[in-house]
Amino acid sequence: MDDSPLHHPAAAAGIRARNTALGFHGSCQDRTGALLRTLAALKPGGRLLELGTGTGAGTAWILDGMSSDAHLVTVERDPELAAVASDLLRSDHRVEFTVDDLHEWMPQQRGQTFDFVFVDCRLAKQHHETVLGLLRPGAVYVADDLHPGTGWGPQDVVARDEYLATLAADPRLRPTLLDWSSGLVVAAVDGHG
Numbered sequence: 030m031d032d033s034p035l036h037h038p039a040a041a042a043g044i045r046a047r048n049t050a051l052g053f054h055g056s057c058q059d060r061t062g063a064l065l066r067t068l069a070a071l072k073p074g075g076r077l078l079e080l081g082t083g084t085g086a087g088t089a090w091i092l093d094g095m096s097s098d099a100h101l102v103t104v105e106r107d108p109e110l111a112a113v114a115s116d117l118l119r120s121d122h123r124v125e126f127t128v129d130d131l132h133e134w135m136p137q138q139r140g141q142t143f144d145f146v147f148v149d150c151r152l153a154k155q156h157h158e159t160v161l162g163l164l165r166p167g168a169v170y171v172a173d174d175l176h177p178g179t180g181w182g183p184q185d186v187v188a189r190d191e192y193l194a195t196l197a198a199d200p201r202l203r204p205t206l207l208d209w210s211s212g213l214v215v216a217a218v219d220g221h222g
């Protein structure tokens with residue numbers, strides 16, 4: 030079976046070209062993007078969150094799945110990367126680009142809740158409790174890049190394994206690991222208690 034996506038977001042080609050010009054290699058893979066689109070579509074009218082915008086590849090896939098009345102907040106600390114995403118996607122009224130460091134941004138969000146999160150930077154994986162605090166019961170949690178990447182050392186593998194152990198031990202989550210694309214976890218936030 031060829032599981033590569035048949036359809037790509039309209040902005041994908043432009044983002045790829047800008048990535049090549051910038052030498053940015055951090056965009057999510059297309060298979061991950063297709064899954065993000067599917068999961069985003071589960072939250073009509075929802076509030077969605079992406080932690081680590083990069084140049085907007087994941088943002089474009091998430092927007093492609095969202096209903097017309099859903100809202101996406103995406104956060105990136107690098108203004109040059111965020112500007113690429115914003116250039117190509119800001120005409121979509123459903124997305125709100127935030128240029129900030131998650132160290133600063135996350136503690137300011139107390140009281141805000143989301144129905145979906147794409148956890149796509151290391152810091153957000155390390156601050157599990159803070160991220161979970163932003164999610165409503167029934168929310169979808171997705172993280173990628175769990176397969177060792179370029180430049181990973183033994184300490185990165187240890188950090189990844191600790192992260193996965195934290196997710197597995199969290200009674201509020203129902204996680205599934207996917208040994209697919211860049212290595213993913215998809216979890217549901219417990220909606221029963």
Ligand SMILES: C[S@@+](CC[C@H](N)C(=O)[O-])C[C@H]1O[C@@H](n2cnc3c(N)ncnc32)[C@H](O)[C@@H]1O
Nearest residue numbers: 055056057081082083086087106130131149150
């Ligand atoms: C893997 S890339 C994101 C790719 C993007 N989500 C996509 O799917 O194409 C991770 C991004 O997180 C950003 N990042 C890393 N640490 C951050 C922090 N503390 N606050 C905000 N952004 C951060 C990096 O600058 C980088 O652009």
